[in-house]
Amino acid sequence: MEVVISNPAKRETVERKDGQVQQAQEKYDLIGDIHGEISTLRVLLDTLGYRESQGRYQHPGRRVVFLGDFVDRGAGQREVVELARDMVTKGDALAVMGNHEFNAIAYYTPRDKKNTAAGYLREHSSGNQRQHRAFLEAYQHSPKDYADVIDWFKTLPMWLDLPGLRAVHACWDPVAIARLEENYAGTPCLNDALLRAASDKETWEFDAVENLLKGKEVPLPKGLKFTDAGGKVRHRMRIKWWSDATTYASAFMGPEEAETDIPDDEIEGDHLVEYSHTQKPVFLGHYWLKGEPSPLAPNIACLDYSVAKPGGKLVAYRWDGEGILSKDKFVAVDRQA
Numbered sequence: 001m002e003v004v005i006s007n008p009a010k011r012e013t014v015e016r017k018d019g020q021v022q023q024a025q026e027k028y029d030l031i032g033d034i035h036g037e038i039s040t041l042r043v044l045l046d047t048l049g050y051r052e053s054q055g056r057y058q059h060p061g062r063r064v065v066f067l068g069d070f071v072d073r074g075a076g077q078r079e080v081v082e083l084a085r086d087m088v089t090k091g092d093a094l095a096v097m098g099n100h101e102f103n104a105i106a107y108y109t110p111r112d113k114k115n116t117a118a119g120y121l122r123e124h125s126s127g128n129q130r131q132h133r134a135f136l137e138a139y140q141h142s143p144k145d146y147a148d149v150i151d152w153f154k155t156l157p158m159w160l161d162l163p164g165l166r167a168v169h170a171c172w173d174p175v176a177i178a179r180l181e182e183n184y185a186g187t188p189c190l191n192d193a194l195l196r197a198a199s200d201k202e203t204w205e206f207d208a209v210e211n212l213l214k215g216k217e218v219p220l221p222k223g224l225k226f227t228d229a230g231g232k233v234r235h236r237m238r239i240k241w242w243s244d245a246t247t248y249a250s251a252f253m254g255p256e257e258a259e260t261d262i263p264d265d266e267i268e269g270d271h272l273v274e275y276s277h278t279q280k281p282v283f284l285g286h287y288w289l290k291g292e293p294s295p296l297a298p299n300i301a302c303l304d305y306s307v308a309k310p311g312g313k314l315v316a317y318r319w320d321g322e323g324i325l326s327k328d329k330f331v332a333v334d335r336q337a
């Protein structure tokens with residue numbers, strides 16, 4: 001399948017004073033995690049000025065970049081995927097893979113093609129089934145469409161490095177990206193070997209894909225632990241990789257109740273991600289943020305504001321080429337009933 005990276009029709013050219021013709025910076029609307037919330041997505045696209053005609057959603061001068069996590073939870077599983085896929089196929093959008101698409105692929109893929117009794121790359125445990133139920137139910141009577149949508153998920157790059165901006169679902173980890181590029185033919189897409197390696201917790205590929213799609217984690221100092229929102233005991237913590245924080249307490253990304261368990265000591269080892277304020281802006285989803293959307297750092301913005309939860313919002317950022325992001329360029333739509 002062809003992945004459309006650039007649509008020359010949408011690039012304006014600008015004639016400079018010296019007569020040279022220059023390509024104008026393409027303009028993008030970045031959209032965070034949708035999780036099956038089709039009516040909210042339609043309202044957001046409409047608010048951004050995208051119009052549907054003859055089955056095609058488009059804007060005369062802009063394109064969308066979807067930040068992944070199209071599926072799980074909401075009532076419009078197929079509808080969200082079909083809309084996004086159609087926009088990508090027709091050159092009206094780009095998209096990166098979220099952890100929920102990665103999980104869907106691994107859930108679908110048997111460990112051994114000839115013997116499904118050997119299980120799947122993502123275990124069909126009751127917890128995993130529950131998390132994936134809305135998606136599985138949407139495709140339960142159409143195995144061909146199910147196979148087809150998984151094939152489309154496999155075409156989604158894990159990161160996008162465009163001329164003026166970057167997009168990744170959770171963390172722009174340059175070390176993980178470099179290692180994946182070096183070992184997997186320079187492509188940001190999964191292939192079968194990488195999918196299998198990244199589904200095995202013992203491999204570096206697992207850590208690299210996990211960092212990009214679920215966020216950077218660091219091990220807690222020996223003997224320390226906390227309990228997460230789901231009641232699970234954790235010996236590692238997710239960090240606010242976009243911040244300048246260097247201690248466990250200041251970098252901690254987790255439930256407030258657990259904060260007292262996290263020491264304010266310097267993080268041990270080489271675990272922090274560096275993303276200087278002079279680099280291209282990077283857009284993320286994934287973090288289930290609450291409150292009023294605003295940048296996490298001058299050049300880093302998360303657009304996931306928990307649309308799948310009551311009171312949540314679907315959020316976009318209207319990007320016109322700027323290197324420093326601005327709070328007034330976020331567009332938020334309340335979750336539709």
Ligand SMILES: [Mn+2]
Pocket residue numbers: 033069098099100169213285286287
């Ligand atoms: Mn996610």
